[in-house]
Amino acid sequence: MRILFVSMHSIHSTRWIENLKNSEHELYWFDISNQGKIDALETVNQISGWKKRKLPYIKGEYWLSKKFPKLYKSLQPYLETTENEAIEKVIQQINPDVVHSFEMHAASYPIVKTMNKYPNIKWLYSCWGNDLFYYQDFPYHKNRIKDVLKRADYLHADCQRDYPIAYNLGFKGTSFEMIPTGGGFKIQELEAYKEPIEQRKIILVKGYHHEFGRALNVIKALERLKDKISRYEVVIFGAHAVVQNYVNKNNLKYKVYGRHDLSHKKILELMGKSLIYIGNNISDGMANTLLEAIIMRAFPIQSNPGNVSAEIIEDGVNGLLINDPENIDSIAALISKAIDNPEMLENASRINEKIAIERLDYNVNQKKIEALYRKLEENSKIEIK
Numbered sequence: 001m002r003i004l005f006v007s008m009h010s011i012h013s014t015r016w017i018e019n020l021k022n023s024e025h026e027l028y029w030f031d032i033s034n035q036g037k038i039d040a041l042e043t044v045n046q047i048s049g050w051k052k053r054k055l056p057y058i059k060g061e062y063w064l065s066k067k068f069p070k071l072y073k074s075l076q077p078y079l080e081t082t083e084n085e086a087i088e089k090v091i092q093q094i095n096p097d098v099v100h101s102f103e104m105h106a107a108s109y110p111i112v113k114t115m116n117k118y119p120n121i122k123w124l125y126s127c128w129g130n131d132l133f134y135y136q137d138f139p140y141h142k143n144r145i146k147d148v149l150k151r152a153d154y155l156h157a158d159c160q161r162d163y164p165i166a167y168n169l170g171f172k173g174t175s176f177e178m179i180p181t182g183g184g185f186k187i188q189e190l191e192a193y194k195e196p197i198e199q200r201k202i203i204l205v206k207g208y209h210h211e212f213g214r215a216l217n218v219i220k221a222l223e224r225l226k227d228k229i230s231r232y233e234v235v236i237f238g239a240h241a242v243v244q245n246y247v248n249k250n251n252l253k254y255k256v257y258g259r260h261d262l263s264h265k266k267i268l269e270l271m272g273k274s275l276i277y278i279g280n281n282i283s284d285g286m287a288n289t290l291l292e293a294i295i296m297r298a299f300p301i302q303s304n305p306g307n308v309s310a311e312i313i314e315d316g317v318n319g320l321l322i323n324d325p326e327n328i329d330s331i332a333a334l335i336s337k338a339i340d341n342p343e344m345l346e347n348a349s350r351i352n353e354k355i356a357i358e359r360l361d362y363n364v365n366q367k368k369i370e371a372l373y374r375k376l377e378e379n380s381k382i383e384i385k
Contacts, residue, residue, distance in 0.1 A: 001377045002026040004096035005044075006087065006107045008033040011264055012128070012288065013102040014040050015182035019369045030090055032083055032107050045094075050086040055079055070140075083110035091118060098376060100124040104131035105141075108148045115151050124154040124376065127285070128181055130212060132165045133306050134283040146170045154376060159286040159308045174379065176372045181288055184365030185295050187356055193272035194297055197349050200275035203232050203335075204298060206289055207239030207256065214280045214303070214325045215243050221332035223252070228339060235270065237262055271296035275345065276338055279303065280325050286311065291360055294318075294352040299345045301334050312359075316344070318351040 003025050007013035020027060021043045029041055031048035038046065055078065065072040076082055091099075091114065099121055101107040108125055115123050125148060135141035149155075149171040157163055158181045166175070203222070209215040215236070222234055234254040236243060247256050262270070267289075271277060277293035278301045286308055293300045294312065300319040302309045313319035320334045338345065358364070 001097045001373065002094060003028065003373070004090065004094065004099045005029045005102070006032055006099060006111060007102040008106045009035045009038065010102065012182035014038055016102070016126075016369065017041060017044060019183045019366045020373070023370065023373075025373065028090070028094055028096065030087055032087075032110065047090055050081060050089075052081045053079070054081070084114045087111050088114045088117065091121065096121060098122040098124055098373075100126065102126045103128040104135070104145060104148060108152075109144050112144075112147050112151055119151075122153045122376065123151060124156065125149075125152040126181075127155065127157040127162045127166065129158075129285040130283045131285075132162050132169065133285070133308075134212070136165060136169060142169070156372065157285070160311055161306045161308045162285065176375070177368060179365055179368050179372070180286065180291060180360065183369055184362035185292070185356075185360055186362045187295060187360070190268060190272070190295065193269045195273050197275065197297065197346055200273060200298075201232050202270070202274040202276075203229060203234050204270060204274035204277045204293075205234065205236045206277075206279040207236040207243045207259075208281065209240045209243050212281045212283045213240070214282060215239070216246055217326060217328050217331055218278050218280050219243065219246060219252070219254075220328045221335060222254075223250070224328070224332045225335060225339075228336060232275070232339075235274070237267055237270065268292060268296060271298045274298040276301060276335070278331075278335070280322055280331065281305065282325050284308065295356045295360055297349045297352055299338055299348050300352075301331075301338060312355065318348040318355070 005013065005017055005028065017027065017029060018040065028045040028047060031046065034048060034051040037048050061079065099115065101111065103126070132145065135145060146169055149166055149169050152171060153173045155166055155171055155173060155175040157178055160178055163175055205215060205218050207215045222229060236247070236254055237257045238259055239256050240259060244256050244258065247254050271293055275298065277298040279287055279289050280303045283305045287302065290300055290302045290309060300313060301322060302313060302319060303322040303325045304310055309321055313321055315321045320338060322331055322334060324330055
């Protein structure tokens, strides 16, 4: 089967595609962000460098695209090659059996016009993070989401929460079973990075603070527990500037890594040394960093938008759920509860080790991914007959 993947540069889509590199399928990847080829996908036919100017750059274009995106989109076809134009050319050249787009805004909105022109080509859409749960409440996005879901033939999501949302928004196709965004993890290769629970002294915090992330609320909660956490090292990774500035301004003795300071491998190594991991946001899908914390046996304290984290965390058993990401007092109480209950942390470690092996392992999820495309191929043959 000839598969055309559509995504921005993302470790998650790259890891997913790598699951199929030894399959019999003919694989193509369209770099919708036009950022260049990916070394890890050397066995995949990569399509990049497609964006060409039709007119010389006009001062103020970038500002217009950010401040008035709808207006800019209407002008874009006169200024440069659009995603729709580029992917239509690719479709005409390779004639794919299926187009698989990862994520809604960057990889599905821009190609829906072309996909509507080729109704016989099957479209698989992978729902990520905030795609549906958050943006369904915004009229502009809701209409565009509906346009994609109306055309999409197949749906994959990284959590159970998003399937009924998709159907409520007009999806009428076939849904596949839940699989983590990037597939599974090679757990055995990570064993060397896991320190014994009793030796761990790091409280690890995801430093996102933006439209969705609420890391500052975690940091303020930790400030209130200064004496209680004095024997632990607080480490913040992936920190936005506002987080770094807050730590510096308040002279907090925390180790802070910026947004791109650590590789994915280094983050996993850090998790393997951490006793507690804290991730806090107002909206997300099944957070990949939560899954990574589970795999690395760091006790997770995680926000729970739309009860998504409750799909893998039993509150008070193998983790703790933040049900109000804006409530600093409640977050502090959860951190205090974790520190005061070493037995809970030990038991959670054993439970999460079992969850990792049964649900998050690379081989387990690779089989699911391979089965997904076999089922898609079988469905296509049935429809042809």
